[in-house]
Amino acid sequence: MKIVRDMREYLFKDELEINVYLDKVDIVNYKELGEIDNNKITIYYDNGKITINGSNLTISKLLNNEVLIIGKINNVELGG
Amino acid sequence: MYNTIILRIKGKNVNKFIERINHKKINIYYIEYIKYNEVKIEVSYKDYDTILRLKTIYEVSIDGYKGIKKINNNINSNKYLLISLLFGIILFTILINTIFDIEVVYSGNKLREYIYKELEKNGIKKYHLVKSFDEIEDIKKGILEDNKDILEWIEIERVGTKYIVKIEPRKINIIEEDNKIYNIVSNRSAIIKSIEANSGEVVKKINNYVNKGDIIISSNISLNDEVKKQVSAKGSVYGEVWYKVNIVYPLNYYEEKETGNESIYYNISIFNKDINLSKYKDYKKEDEIIIKNDILPIYISKQKQREIEKIDYKLDKESGINKAMEEGRKKINNNLNDKEYIIDEKCLKISYKDSKIVLDIFYTVYKDITEYIEIEG
Numbered sequence: 001m002k003i004v005r006d007m008r009e010y011l012f013k014d015e016l017e018i019n020v021y022l023d024k025v026d027i028v029n030y031k032e033l034g035e036i037d038n039n040k041i042t043i044y045y046d047n048g049k050i051t052i053n054g055s056n057l058t059i060s061k062l063l064n065n066e067v068l069i070i071g072k073i074n075n076v077e078l079g080g
Numbered sequence: 081m082y083n084t085i086i087l088r089i090k091g092k093n094v095n096k097f098i099e100r101i102n103h104k105k106i107n108i109y110y111i112e113y114i115k116y117n118e119v120k121i122e123v124s125y126k127d128y129d130t131i132l133r134l135k136t137i138y139e140v141s142i143d144g145y146k147g148i149k150k151i152n153n154n155i156n157s158n159k160y161l162l163i164s165l166l167f168g169i170i171l172f173t174i175l176i177n178t179i180f181d182i183e184v185v186y187s188g189n190k191l192r193e194y195i196y197k198e199l200e201k202n203g204i205k206k207y208h209l210v211k212s213f214d215e216i217e218d219i220k221k222g223i224l225e226d227n228k229d230i231l232e233w234i235e236i237e238r239v240g241t242k243y244i245v246k247i248e249p250r251k252i253n254i255i256e257e258d259n260k261i262y263n264i265v266s267n268r269s270a271i272i273k274s275i276e277a278n279s280g281e282v283v284k285k286i287n288n289y290v291n292k293g294d295i296i297i298s299s300n301i302s303l304n305d306e307v308k309k310q311v312s313a314k315g316s317v318y319g320e321v322w323y324k325v326n327i328v329y330p331l332n333y334y335e336e337k338e339t340g341n342e343s344i345y346y347n348i349s350i351f352n353k354d355i356n357l358s359k360y361k362d363y364k365k366e367d368e369i370i371i372k373n374d375i376l377p378i379y380i381s382k383q384k385q386r387e388i389e390k391i392d393y394k395l396d397k398e399s400g401i402n403k404a405m406e407e408g409r410k411k412i413n414n415n416l417n418d419k420e421y422i423i424d425e426k427c428l429k430i431s432y433k434d435s436k437i438v439l440d441i442f443y444t445v446y447k448d449i450t451e452y453i454e455i456e457g
Contacts, residue, residue, distance in 0.1 A: 033102055036095040062098065062108040 016045045020076055025052050025069045041069055051077040083125040083147040091138035094119045100134050125149050177210050181242040191249055198223050213330055232415050237326055260454050262312045264297035266290040267451035270319030280313025299455055319449040327439045329404035335391040347383040360387040400437040408441045420447045
């Protein structure tokens, strides 16, 4: 049924999602952590990597499928 | 998230350790960097052992708990205090509900001792638990009914951990025909309201105030202040007497009243739960067991059900006062014969205690005050 399908898609999202806020970046459905540095954090996903550049970067929350990075965000790069 | 632990990790490259934890698919709910080589993380309590196995050169220490584990920890570290507190509360509750003293207010030793024994028989004794309001009422009724010939009145009042029992003995004035000479005296303080003298001389008048023991009908027949003859006084005297009654009436009223409807159903009882086709909402039951299991509490029975109506409500102040006054009247009337009656009642004091209304009521009663006293010599 369409309703059931829509509900499953809403509840069990598996697509990569990047939410950029002021001083925070939230990434959902990542694959693994890469480099972690005060000025640069690399996160890998299925088809590439995300590089967050800034200063005073730290990981605030690290779940199996979600990571929250806080600090002064300069830019977020998506790469293959 | 409900049972988490906060760990402090110290080491050369804490980020590497965090990656290691992450590789093991352990969720880290919170990370706080304290120093370049020290970090605080919050993980599930169940992952703690895994982290300990991964730590190698890193120092891992527990900084705190969250969730049920925190509560458990607090209880554990304060268990002696909590146990003492609980024990104290239980002991206090037991002590304030224990009878430490019983006083029967009456001068005569014999009757007083007898009343103590009756109270003991009904479970009112020292170092036993206090009785409820209903139990006390039943006990008073029971003692009065069993001792109608010696007791006119009994009141049991609880004052803290003490019971004060007030009694009024019944004076039996059955005088056998004998050669003894009697005076008729008043058996209590009263205002005389009627005198019926069959023999003897009436020495008091209507509306005279008499004390206990005052002669009302004398055996001495006098003329011109000279005792001419002595006869045994016979008659009856009625007077206005006074009672002060303390009534405690519960404001929460509960009664089960049978409606008169009854039916018989087959019933299956499983672990004290009844299964039947009863149409009654509330009922009293009597089971006649047909089949019973000896090991488990399961049986089939023929159940006789009598429908009841539950009346449960809280009385307002006015209704509570009216009910308590009714109760007081009933108490007084229970001890009056056909010729005796309540002249007047007055509520002296109303107070409230633990959802009960406490009334002090003053009654003026028309009562038989006749007592025969034998004349010596």
